[in-house]
Amino acid sequence: xxxxxxxxxxxxxxxxxxxxxxxxxxxxxxxxxxxxxxxxxxxxxxxxxxxxxxxxxxxxxxxxxxxxxxxxxxxxxxxxxxxxxxxxxxxxxxxxxxxxxxxxxxxxxxxx
Amino acid sequence: xxxxxxxxxxxxxxxxxxxxxxxxxxxxxxxxxxxxxxxxxxxxxxxxxxxxxxxxxxxxxxxxxxxxxxxxxxxxxxxxxxxxxxxxxxxxxxxxxxxxxxxxxxxxxxxxx
Numbered sequence: 001x002x003x004x005x006x007x008x009x010x011x012x013x014x015x016x017x018x019x020x021x022x023x024x025x026x027x028x029x030x031x032x033x034x035x036x037x038x039x040x041x042x043x044x045x046x047x048x049x050x051x052x053x054x055x056x057x058x059x060x061x062x063x064x065x066x067x068x069x070x071x072x073x074x075x076x077x078x079x080x081x082x083x084x085x086x087x088x089x090x091x092x093x094x095x096x097x098x099x100x101x102x103x104x105x106x107x108x109x110x111x112x
Numbered sequence: 113x114x115x116x117x118x119x120x121x122x123x124x125x126x127x128x129x130x131x132x133x134x135x136x137x138x139x140x141x142x143x144x145x146x147x148x149x150x151x152x153x154x155x156x157x158x159x160x161x162x163x164x165x166x167x168x169x170x171x172x173x174x175x176x177x178x179x180x181x182x183x184x185x186x187x188x189x190x191x192x193x194x195x196x197x198x199x200x201x202x203x204x205x206x207x208x209x210x211x212x213x214x215x216x217x218x219x220x221x222x223x224x225x
Contacts, residue, residue, distance in 0.1 A: 031211060040217060041217060042118075042202060042217035043202065044215070045213065045215075048211065048212065050211050056210075056211075058212060059113075059214070090155065097211070099144050099146070099206045099211075099213055100146070100158055101146075101156075101158070101213065103155040103156040103157070104155060105154075105155050106155055
């Protein structure tokens with residue numbers, strides 16, 4: 001089992017560019033989450049999904065969109081990147097209402 | 113909204129010292145509590161969890177945590193730390209009202225050899 005994987009591992013964007021981060025899990029988990037990690041701020045929840053076709057906002061959803069078209073994939077989109085979105089992005093998944101999360105390796109995004 | 117406070121942002125200890133990292137949460141109802149660890153350059157891994165039952169929970173690598181409902185606390189402890197415990201530690205809470213998991217800001221632990 002690969003667990004939770006994230007693509008890409010690194011990316012540099014210019015302000016205003018768009019991109020999509022892909023999270024994939026092979027554990028048949030219903031719940032998937034996107035977080036951003038910034039120094040001194042811990043992990044902050046961006047969006048999450050409790051099943052295929054569902055999404056919900058987290059603590060810091062502005063500037064991001066998500067889609068969960070397939071159970072195993074959770075996409076995070078930045079329509080118009082801003083320097084404030086420079087961060088490390090982590091995806092996580094867990095079983096229904098179990099909340100013991102399995103994390104991916106992260107994507108380091110720099111917006112210049 | 114649920115919030116999680118970790119009081120110590122940066123802790124430096126010598127090997128064999130005892131460790132206690134504080135975590136407080138804001139919601140007074142039923143909670144699910146977690147401690148995660150992030151070793152340098154790695155992703156987060158679960159150390160231990162509390163859902164119900166015995167308020168003293170044991171996790172991996174000799175860590176334990178105590179849930180004290182009256183104090184809204186879930187402090188992490190280890191009797192004798194090792195250099196390999198150098199990492200960042202995160203407390204996290206799910207309060208059962210929705211499916212969000214809220215993390216604290218983390219505590220960086222540095223163990224001197």
